[in-house]
Amino acid sequence: MNEYAQVLENIDLKNKNTYHIGGKAKYYLTPYKDKIIPLLTLLEKENIPWYILGKGSNVILPDCDFDGAILSLDNYQSIYIQDDLCYVEAGCSLNSLVTKTLDAGYINLYFLKNIPGTLGAAIQGNVGSDNHEIFEYVKNVTIIDENKQIKTLTRADIVASYRFTEFKQRKIIILKACLELKLGDVLEAKKKIISNLDRRRKTQPLDTRNAGSVFANPPTDSAGRLIEEAGLKGRKEGGAEISTKHANFIINKENATSKDIKKLISIIKKEIKEKYDITLELEQVIVDW
Numbered sequence: 026m027n028e029y030a031q032v033l034e035n036i037d038l039k040n041k042n043t044y045h046i047g048g049k050a051k052y053y054l055t056p057y058k059d060k061i062i063p064l065l066t067l068l069e070k071e072n073i074p075w076y077i078l079g080k081g082s083n084v085i086l087p088d089c090d091f092d093g094a095i096l097s098l099d100n101y102q103s104i105y106i107q108d109d110l111c112y113v114e115a116g117c118s119l120n121s122l123v124t125k126t127l128d129a130g131y132i133n134l135y136f137l138k139n140i141p142g143t144l145g146a147a148i149q150g151n152v153g154s155d156n157h158e159i160f161e162y163v164k165n166v167t168i169i170d171e172n173k174q175i176k177t178l179t180r181a182d183i184v185a186s187y188r189f190t191e192f193k194q195r196k197i198i199i200l201k202a203c204l205e206l207k208l209g210d211v212l213e214a215k216k217k218i219i220s221n222l223d224r225r226r227k228t229q230p231l232d233t234r235n236a237g238s239v240f241a242n243p244p245t246d247s248a249g250r251l252i253e254e255a256g257l258k259g260r261k262e263g264g265a266e267i268s269t270k271h272a273n274f275i276i277n278k279e280n281a282t283s284k285d286i287k288k289l290i291s292i293i294k295k296e297i298k299e300k301y302d303i304t305l306e307l308e309q310v311i312v313d314w
């Protein structure tokens with residue numbers, strides 16, 4: 026394995042996700058450039074299951090240990106800008122992507138600033154804010170597919186909608202994407218970033234252990250508003266709590282487990298269905314192994 030990746034063993038996953046929950050992983054692998062496919066072949070041959078993780082800011086990891094390998098794309102972080110296009114690798118943070126594109130005079134990715142994740146996961150979940158989503162600007166995405174083949178898919182080939190893409194349902198690895206860029210008033214874009222951050226600080230529990238919005242907003246409504254109106258703010262289960270600051274956030278208040286968080290999720294879903302006949306869809310990813 027050592028020739029294909031940096032190998033760490035018996036790694037506590039609590040330090041690898043923003044909820045700070047989960048057990049240990051037998052292996053934590055950071056593949057070297059161009060070595061992912063031979064690594065996947067080896068893992069398959071040795072019957073070692075794998076799971077790819079970015080910054081862990083959108084996952085609910087299970088409490089049990091993982092007798093498998095976590096893959097990290099930390100060696101895949103390059104960004105290259107040419108002719109109003111940005112070629113960015115999956116391990117790149119969204120913050121670096123926005124900083125670099127703004128430095129080059131391009132403003133349209135401003136809404137990704139302060140989303141604490143990687144490009145790969147952003148593509149997988151079609152992340153967004155401020156009434157924009159990343160797929161507005163995706164030209165193509167390069168993946169390693171289920172047969173370990175590298176494929177470049179154009180925007181039209183990819184099923185994507187609000188906070189959803191087909192990649193959420195496939196065992197693939199996103200390697201990189203090509204994004205369309207638009208020139209504009211950089212100072213204005215920076216002002217919008219500052220005012221968005223200000224709004225987040227006022228309305229979201231940013232100083233707690235959480236993984237962003239739990240549910241996607243239902244059409245024409247806000248999940249947070251419904252949960253608050255249903256009187257669920259502050260509801261606790263074990264060490265987890267529905268944030269008193271923003272009802273669509275669950276926080277790890279004190280040694281919460283995955284079980285605590287999932288219990289709160291099912292309470293919310295049940296209450297909202299009963300009260301408003303609305304089925305809330307999860308934005309966060311429940312991981313099972």
Ligand SMILES: Cc1cc2nc3c(=O)[nH]c(=O)nc-3n(C[C@H](O)[C@H](O)[C@H](O)COP(=O)(O)OP(=O)(O)OC[C@H]3O[C@@H](n4cnc5c(N)ncnc54)[C@H](O)[C@@H]3O)c2cc1C
Pocket residue numbers: 043076077078079080081082083084098115116139140141142143144145146147149150151152153154192197198199200231235236237238310
């Ligand atoms: C305070 C806070 C604010 C947030 N604000 C927003 C927001 O405004 N808008 C928004 O949309 N989200 C928001 N999020 C959620 C989260 O930051 C985004 O979903 C982010 O894109 C997740 O990136 P990550 O690298 O942490 O992904 P992870 O949590 O590590 O992974 C998420 C999923 O992506 C998969 N994945 C990761 N990398 C790859 C890859 N290379 N190929 C294939 N699959 C991959 C994982 O397997 C997992 O299923 C917020 C989160 C927090 C904590």
